[in-house]
Amino acid sequence: MDKIDSKLLRLLQQDASRTNPELAAEVGLSPSSCLRRIRRLHEAGVIDRIVAILNPAKAGRTMKAIITVELERHGEQYIRRFLDMATREPAVIQAYSVSGETDAILMLRLKDMDELDALTERLFREETNVARYYTAFVIRTGKETTEIPVG
Amino acid sequence: MDKIDSKLLRLLQQDASRTNPELAAEVGLSPSSCLRRIRRLHEAGVIDRIVAILNPAKAGRTMKAIITVELERHGEQYIRRFLDMATREPAVIQAYSVSGETDAILMLRLKDMDELDALTERLFREETNVARYYTAFVIRTGKETTEIPVG
DNA sequence: ACTTCTGTGCAATAAAATTGCATGGCGGCG
DNA sequence: CGCCGCCATGCAATTTTATTGCACAGAAGT
Numbered sequence: 001m002d003k004i005d006s007k008l009l010r011l012l013q014q015d016a017s018r019t020n021p022e023l024a025a026e027v028g029l030s031p032s033s034c035l036r037r038i039r040r041l042h043e044a045g046v047i048d049r050i051v052a053i054l055n056p057a058k059a060g061r062t063m064k065a066i067i068t069v070e071l072e073r074h075g076e077q078y079i080r081r082f083l084d085m086a087t088r089e090p091a092v093i094q095a096y097s098v099s100g101e102t103d104a105i106l107m108l109r110l111k112d113m114d115e116l117d118a119l120t121e122r123l124f125r126e127e128t129n130v131a132r133y134y135t136a137f138v139i140r141t142g143k144e145t146t147e148i149p150v151g
Numbered sequence: 152m153d154k155i156d157s158k159l160l161r162l163l164q165q166d167a168s169r170t171n172p173e174l175a176a177e178v179g180l181s182p183s184s185c186l187r188r189i190r191r192l193h194e195a196g197v198i199d200r201i202v203a204i205l206n207p208a209k210a211g212r213t214m215k216a217i218i219t220v221e222l223e224r225h226g227e228q229y230i231r232r233f234l235d236m237a238t239r240e241p242a243v244i245q246a247y248s249v250s251g252e253t254d255a256i257l258m259l260r261l262k263d264m265d266e267l268d269a270l271t272e273r274l275f276r277e278e279t280n281v282a283r284y285y286t287a288f289v290i291r292t293g294k295e296t297t298e299i300p301v302g
Numbered sequence: 303a304c305t306t307c308t309g310t311g312c313a314a315t316a317a318a319a320t321t322g323c324a325t326g327g328c329g330g331c332g
Numbered sequence: 333c334g335c336c337g338c339c340a341t342g343c344a345a346t347t348t349t350a351t352t353g354c355a356c357a358g359a360a361g362t
Contacts, residue, residue, distance in 0.1 A: 020318065033340070048203075049168070050168035051164055052199075054160060100288070150205070170349060
């Protein structure tokens with residue numbers, strides 16, 4: 001993981017559609033060497049995967065909501081059960097168990113209110129062990145990146 | 152946006168490193184047609200970008216934290232100012248202004264506690280107009296996808 | 303029924319990815 | 333201090349993929 005690797009990671013996190021010769025030129029290597037480094041980063045698991053990021057509005061998912069959840073019983077197995085249930089929902093794009101007052105935080109990507117209604121109905125009925133939950137709607141997105149600082 | 156487009160979007164959201172001939176076979180099209188569809192999705196902005204997703208642990212950013220923020224003065228311009236400031240922090244990977252009790256929610260990707268300390272020092276000093284903030288550390292990640300449900 | 307538009311497959315061409323091989327730098331060891 | 337081995341690099345050859353022109357077929361509209 002030298003300087004060149006870091007630069008490659010930064011570039012690929014910003015735009016992985018670039019061709020190898022382009023990347024090679026950017027970091028000052030020959031295409032073959034550059035390719036081998038990228039492959040090595042893949043194999044080492046530093047690069048987990050390459051994905052397409054959609055424009056939510058144009059993909060028909062305009063609403064975003066963040067729900068903080070407090071459970072009734074806080075045992076590890078209960079939290080796990082709730083997280084598993086939340087994870088199965090396609091609209092849930094992030095699901096975490098967290099420290100502090102709240103037990104879990106969910107990030108949702110929704111089409112409309114009806115979808116939220118149906119989802120909360122499924123996740124927060126009595127037998128799901130949820131004591132309280134707070135729904136916050138995203139008004140403005142200041143930043144939303146998949147980029148992790150490297151180096 | 153027919154069935155084939157949706158399938159392409161699903162596939163590309165899961166793995167955009169696939170070659171065009173592979174994708175074409177998956178959706179039952181010739182490579183050239185498939186490529187043209189993908190290009191069209193790009194041009195239409197449905198596909199925003201192609202990025203590499205790193206393994207946070209292997210990239211040296213193991214900690215994740217979520218901070219909910221309440222501002223002292225809630226005016227639009229204050230919220231905007233705070234969001235802008237948060238956005239400039241590389242460790243902040245998501246920054247939203249939200250409805251409800253809290254004004255903003257930040258998602259952080261951190262190397263260690265020192266980094267968090269330094270960051271809170273910068274973001275939550277007196278003149279930043281923050282009344283209260285709650286830091287929740289992510290204990291377990293149940294789900295974390297960039298995939299938006301399509302179709 | 304005719305025209306038009308749009309998407310498709312095929313084939314040719316250009317570009318990129320992949321691999322073998324030889325070279326050179328760098329660190330460890332004698 | 334010099335020798336040896338290791339690893340990354342660049343070059344070149346080969347395979348694979350991306351790209352584009354072209355003609356055709358189906359759907360929609362006139």
